[in-house]
Amino acid sequence: MAAGQPKPAFYVALAAVVLGLIAFAVYRKDVVAPRPGQPQEEAKDGGGPIEPKGLEQAAESTDATSPTTVKEYKFVPAEKLPPVKGTGKYKPLEQNNNTVRFALNIWAGWAPIVLANDGFKAGKEWKTADGKPFKLDLVLIDNPVAMRDAYASGEVHIGWGTLDMVPLFLEGFVDSQGKPKDSTIMPRIYQQVDFSNGGDGIVVRENIKTVADLRGKKMVMAQNSPSQYFALNTLVSGGVQPSEVQMIYTDDAFQAAAAFNSQKDIAACVSWAPDIYNLSSVKGNRMLVTTKEANHLVADIWFARADFARDHEPILEAITRGIFDAMEQLKSDDARQKVSGLMAAGYSIPAKDALGMLGDAHSTNWAENFQFFLNQNNPTNFERVWQRAYYLYRRIGSIQHQPVPFDQVMDFSIIQKLGKEEKYASQKSEYGTMAPAKDLQTVKGESEEILTNTVVLHFFPNSWDPFKKVERTVDGKAREELYDPNVNNVLEEIAQLAGQFGAARIVIEGHTDGSMRGQVPAQLVKDLSLNRANAIKEALLQKYPSLDPNRFNADGVGWDRPADPADPDNHSKNRRVEVKVLTAERAA
Amino acid sequence: MDQTENETKSPRLGTETADGATSPPRPALASPAMPAARRSLLSRLPLGLREDAPRWQVALMGLLGIAACFGIWWFVTRGEAEERILSPSSGISSPSETFATFHSLWFDRALTRNLLTSLRRVASGFGLATAVGVPLGILCGCFTRVDAFFLPVTVFGRNIPVAALIPLTFSLFGIGELQKTMFIFIACVAFIVSDTARSIREVRESYVDSAYTLGAGRWQAIMKVLVPLALPGVFNSLRLLFSLAFGYIMLAEVVKFGGESGGLGDIINTSQRRGPREHVVLVLLIIPVVALAIDKALLWIQRELFPYRYGGVGVLHSLVRALMHGWEDLKGLVWRRPLPASIAGELAGPPQARRDGQTGGPRT
Numbered sequence: 001m002a003a004g005q006p007k008p009a010f011y012v013a014l015a016a017v018v019l020g021l022i023a024f025a026v027y028r029k030d031v032v033a034p035r036p037g038q039p040q041e042e043a044k045d046g047g048g049p050i051e052p053k054g055l056e057q058a059a060e061s062t063d064a065t066s067p068t069t070v071k072e073y074k075f076v077p078a079e080k081l082p083p084v085k086g087t088g089k090y091k092p093l094e095q096n097n098n099t100v101r102f103a104l105n106i107w108a109g110w111a112p113i114v115l116a117n118d119g120f121k122a123g124k125e126w127k128t129a130d131g132k133p134f135k136l137d138l139v140l141i142d143n144p145v146a147m148r149d150a151y152a153s154g155e156v157h158i159g160w161g162t163l164d165m166v167p168l169f170l171e172g173f174v175d176s177q178g179k180p181k182d183s184t185i186m187p188r189i190y191q192q193v194d195f196s197n198g199g200d201g202i203v204v205r206e207n208i209k210t211v212a213d214l215r216g217k218k219m220v221m222a223q224n225s226p227s228q229y230f231a232l233n234t235l236v237s238g239g240v241q242p243s244e245v246q247m248i249y250t251d252d253a254f255q256a257a258a259a260f261n262s263q264k265d266i267a268a269c270v271s272w273a274p275d276i277y278n279l280s281s282v283k284g285n286r287m288l289v290t291t292k293e294a295n296h297l298v299a300d301i302w303f304a305r306a307d308f309a310r311d312h313e314p315i316l317e318a319i320t321r322g323i324f325d326a327m328e329q330l331k332s333d334d335a336r337q338k339v340s341g342l343m344a345a346g347y348s349i350p351a352k353d354a355l356g357m358l359g360d361a362h363s364t365n366w367a368e369n370f371q372f373f374l375n376q377n378n379p380t381n382f383e384r385v386w387q388r389a390y391y392l393y394r395r396i397g398s399i400q401h402q403p404v405p406f407d408q409v410m411d412f413s414i415i416q417k418l419g420k421e422e423k424y425a426s427q428k429s430e431y432g433t434m435a436p437a438k439d440l441q442t443v444k445g446e447s448e449e450i451l452t453n454t455v456v457l458h459f460f461p462n463s464w465d466p467f468k469k470v471e472r473t474v475d476g477k478a479r480e481e482l483y484d485p486n487v488n489n490v491l492e493e494i495a496q497l498a499g500q501f502g503a504a505r506i507v508i509e510g511h512t513d514g515s516m517r518g519q520v521p522a523q524l525v526k527d528l529s530l531n532r533a534n535a536i537k538e539a540l541l542q543k544y545p546s547l548d549p550n551r552f553n554a555d556g557v558g559w560d561r562p563a564d565p566a567d568p569d570n571h572s573k574n575r576r577v578e579v580k581v582l583t584a585e586r587a588a
Numbered sequence: 589m590d591q592t593e594n595e596t597k598s599p600r601l602g603t604e605t606a607d608g609a610t611s612p613p614r615p616a617l618a619s620p621a622m623p624a625a626r627r628s629l630l631s632r633l634p635l636g637l638r639e640d641a642p643r644w645q646v647a648l649m650g651l652l653g654i655a656a657c658f659g660i661w662w663f664v665t666r667g668e669a670e671e672r673i674l675s676p677s678s679g680i681s682s683p684s685e686t687f688a689t690f691h692s693l694w695f696d697r698a699l700t701r702n703l704l705t706s707l708r709r710v711a712s713g714f715g716l717a718t719a720v721g722v723p724l725g726i727l728c729g730c731f732t733r734v735d736a737f738f739l740p741v742t743v744f745g746r747n748i749p750v751a752a753l754i755p756l757t758f759s760l761f762g763i764g765e766l767q768k769t770m771f772i773f774i775a776c777v778a779f780i781v782s783d784t785a786r787s788i789r790e791v792r793e794s795y796v797d798s799a800y801t802l803g804a805g806r807w808q809a810i811m812k813v814l815v816p817l818a819l820p821g822v823f824n825s826l827r828l829l830f831s832l833a834f835g836y837i838m839l840a841e842v843v844k845f846g847g848e849s850g851g852l853g854d855i856i857n858t859s860q861r862r863g864p865r866e867h868v869v870l871v872l873l874i875i876p877v878v879a880l881a882i883d884k885a886l887l888w889i890q891r892e893l894f895p896y897r898y899g900g901v902g903v904l905h906s907l908v909r910a911l912m913h914g915w916e917d918l919k920g921l922v923w924r925r926p927l928p929a930s931i932a933g934e935l936a937g938p939p940q941a942r943r944d945g946q947t948g949g950p951r952t
Contacts, residue, residue, distance in 0.1 A: 091762070105861075106858060106861045106862050119846060119847075120845070120846020120847060121845075121846035121847030122846070137845060137846060138846050139763065139843060139844070139845055139846070140843070140844040140845075140846075140850070140854075141763075141842060141843050141844075142842070142857060142858070142861055143842050143857070146754060146758075146842040146843065149754060149755035149758050150758050150763050150843060152755070152758075153755065153758040153759040153763075155758055155762050155763040156763065252860070252861075253861075254679075254860040254861065258678060258679060261675060261678045262678065274862070274863050278676070282669075282670065282675055283670045344696070346846050347858055347862070348696075348697045348698065348702070348844075348849075348850055348854065348855065348858060349696070349697065349858060349862055349863075350692050350696040350697070350864070351696065353862065353863060353864070357862070
C-alpha cells in the first residue's frame with residue numbers, strides 16, 4: 001500500500017466511477033446480462049403450435065394405387081451413409097484380445113445380448129460368418145451422458161440408446177447444418193432390440209382424467225430422455241401444447257419420481273419401471289398411460305461407431321444374429337431363468353428383480369425389425385420415429401442443428417441380408433396380439449380415456465367419402481381433385497397415433513356442424529356422422545393393413561358436441577373427426 | 589487444557605474414569621447481581637463451557653444422538669405405507685424394512701466386495717494424489733515463483749465441478765480402473781497441493797533463520813526444518829481430505845465391466861435406477877461408518893507419528909526416527925559427500941565434515 005490517507009474527494013470519485021459502471025450495466029443490460037432466447041422464437045420450423053400434422057413426411061404423393069402392406073425402401077444404405085474419413089479412432093481390438101465393447105444400461109431389452117454372450121464378461125468365443133473369432137465385453141454405463149462420452153472417446157465401440165435419443169446425441173456430433181464434425185463417431189444403427197412395453201409411464205394425481213387435463217399443470221421428468229419423448233408425444237397427440245404445461249426437469253427419472261412424491265402441486269410424473277408402479281399405487285395417484293398402451297413409441301436400438309462399422313462389418317452381423325437367436329431362445333422358461341441370473345450378476349441386483357424386469361420390454365425379432373427398418377408403409381417405422389423425435393425436440397429447443405436425414409444413420413443392410421435366410425425370413429411379427437372385437441358400448445364402459453386427438457377433415461356436403469373428387473379449374477383446365485387434399489395426411493396422422501398406442505382401443509368419432517339444426521332430424525345427421533367415422537376407419541385400414549381392425553370403433557355424434565362449448569356455432573371447427581385413445585381393458 | 593478456576597461449575601457426578609479430569613463438586617456461586625430465582629435449570633446441567641466430560645458421557649451422548657436420528661426416521665415412516673409422513677416411494681422405507689434388505693445387499697449384491705473395490709479405488713486415487721501433491725505442495729510452499737506457476741492450476745482444480753471432467757478422463761485414461769483412479773486423483777490433488785503449501789508457509793520464519801544461522805544450506809533448511817515441522821499439519825489435512833475422496837465414488841463409478849465389482853457408487857446408481865431403494869439408504873449408512881473407522885485409524889497413526897503435536901505415545905515416531913537415523917548412518921557407506929572446499933584445502937587439519945545425525949524436528 002502506498003503511504004498516506006485518501007481524501008474525501010477520492011471517495012467521491014470512487015463512488016462516481018462505481019455508480020457510472022452500474023448505470024452503464026443497467027443501460028446496456030441486454031449486453032451485460034442478456035435474457036436467454038425463448039426456444040419458440042428460435043424454432044426453425046416457423047412459429048405456431050406443434051401440430052401432430054407437422055410430423056408427417058413432406059408432400060407425400062397421393063398414391064392412387066391400392067396400398068400394399070409392405071413397401072420396401074429401394075435405396076442402398078451404403079450409398080446414403082456419410083463416408084468415413086481417416087483411420088479408426090476407436091480402441092483397437094488387437095490391443096484387447098479381440099474384445100468388442102458394447103455399452104448397456106439397466107434395461108430388460110438387453111436380455112438377448114446378455115444371454116448370447118453368456119453374461120457380461122468377455123468370455124464366450126463369438127465367430128463372424130467368415131470364421132474370425134472375437135469376444136464381447138458388455139459394459140454397464142447407465143448414465144446416457146457418460147455413455148455418449150465413453151462412445152465418443154472410442155473406449156466403447158457400440159453404444160445403447162432409444163432411437164429418439166440419437167438426435168440428442170447428434171447435437172454434439174454434427175454442426176449447425178447437420179454435417180458431421182467428425183465422421184468417425186457418427187452412429188450407425190443396425191438393429192432394434194425392443195419396444196418398451198410397460199417400462200415407461202406417466203403417473204398423475206387422481207383429478208387428472210385425460211391428457212387434456214394436464215393443461216396449465218406441472219409435469220416432472222428427466223430431461224432429454226425417453227421419458228421426455230414419451231411425454232411430448234402424449235401431450236401433442238392429446239392436443240396439448242408442451243408450452244401449455246409447466247415442465248420441471250430433473251437429471252434422471254429417479255429424481256423425477258422423488259420430486260413428484262414430495263411436491264403435491266406437481267400433477268404428473270414421467271418415469272420408468274419400477275418407479276411408476278410404486279408411485280401409482282400410492283393413494284391419490286393413478287397411472288395415466290404406460291408403454292403397455294403406447295407400445296410402439298420407445299424403440300431401443302444399438303449403434304456402432306462409423307469407423308468401427310467400416311472396419312468390422314462382419315462382427316456387427318454376428319452380433320445381430322446372436323441377438324435374434326437369443327430372442328428365440330428366450331421363449332423358453334429355462335432361458336429366462338438363466339438370463340435373469342446372468343443379468344442379476346451383471347447389474348449386481350437381486351435375481352428376482354432381474355426376472356421381474358424382463359416384462360418391461362418386448363424383444364423385436366427379425367420380422368419386426370424388417371417392419372421397423374424397411375417398411376415405408378409402417379406407421380411406426382424408423383423414419384417416422386426419427387422425424388418425430390427431431391420435430392419435437394427442435395420445437396422445444398433441445399436440438400438446434402438442422403435435422404440429419406434418417407438414412408445417414410440407419411443401415412438396414414444386415415437386416416436385409418439376414419432376410420435371405422429361411423430361419424429369419426420365416427419369422428412372424430409377434431407384437432400386439434389381436435384384440436377381440438367389441439362393440440362401442442362395451443369399449444366405452446370398460447376403458448378409460450387416455451387422450452383425444454382432434455383432426456379436421458372436410459367432407460363434401462352430405463357425402464361420407466373422404467376421397468371424394470371434385471372438378472376444379474386450375475390454370476383454365478378442368479381437373480379432378482380431392483375435395484380435401486389433406487385427407488392422406490389426416491389418415492397418416494391417425495395411423496401414427498393408432499400405431500404408437502398399439503395396445504389401446506381407438507374410437508373414431510364423426511362430428512357435424514349445427515348449420516341445419518332445426519331443419520333436419522337429428523338422427524339423419526347422426527347417421528351421416530357415423531358413416532363418416534366408418535369411412536375414415538375403412539380408409540385407414542385399407543391404407544395401413546398392419547393395423548388391427550378389431551381395435552377400432554366408429555361413433556357418430558352429429559352436432560351434439562361442439563368442439564368449443566363456448567363457441568357452439570363455429571361451423572368450420574365443428575366439422576371434424578375426433579380420435580379417442582382409450583386404455584385396453586384393465587382387467588385383461 | 590488449562591481451565592479457569594473461577595468458572596462457575598455445576599455439581600457433577602463424580603466418576604471413576606481414569607482420564608476424566610473431574611474436579612470435586614463445588615457449591616455454585618450465585619452472583620449477587622442475579623437473583624436466585626433466575627438460576628435456570630439449564631445452568632444446573634453439566635454443561636460447563638469447554639470443560640472435559642468423562643468418556644462414558646461422551647459415548648452416551650453420541651449414542652443418544654444416533655438414537656434420536658433413528659427415532660425421527662422411525663417416526664416419519666411408521667404405520668401403513670399410505671399413512672406415512674414419508675411414503676416408501678420417496679426412497680425412504682422404515683428402519684425395519686430397510687434393515688430387512690441387508691441380507692440381500694450382503695449376499696445378492698456382494699456388499700463386502702464392492703466396499704473393498706471402492707476402498708481400493710479411493711485409496712489408490714488418493715495415494716497417487718498424495719504422492720504427487722505433497723512434494724508439489726512443498727515446492728510451492730518454499731518457492732514463491734513455483735507457487736505462482738501452479739496457482740492457476742490449483743485454483744482451477746479446487747473450484748471446478750469435477751463431474752464435468754468425466755468425458756476428458758474417458759479420452760485420456762479409458763474407461764477402466766485407471767480412469768476411476770485418475771478421477772479421484774484429479775478431484776483431490778489440488779486440495780492436497782494447496783494445503784501442503786499452506787502448512788509449509790505456516791512454519792515460523794525463526795526456525796529457518798536458526799537453521800541458516802547454524803550453517804544449513806537451502807536444501808537442508810527445506811528437508812530438515814520446513815518439511816518435518818509442516819508434516820503434522822500436512823498429515824492432518826490429508827486425513828480430512830480422504831473423506832472428500834470418498835464422496836466422489838458415485839461419480840467415479842459410472843462404468844462397470846462385467847465380472848468386476850462396480851463398487852458402492854455402482855450399487856447406489858443401480859438401486860436408484862432399478863431398486864431396491866432400501867439399499868441406497870443402507871449404503872449411505874455404511875459409508876460414514878467405514879469412513880469413520882478409517883479416520884480413527886489415521887488419527888491413531890497421526891498421533892503416534894507426531895506425539896509432540898497430537899499427544900500420542902509415539903510408537904511410530906520412534907520407529908521412523910530409528911529408520912531415519914539408520915539411513916543417515918548407512919548413507920556414509922553408499923554415498924560419499926565431497927568435502928567443502930575450505931576444508932579440502934586444509935587436509936592437514938582434522939576432518940570437520942558436517943555430519944548432522946539429527947533430524948530437524950523438535951525433540952520430545
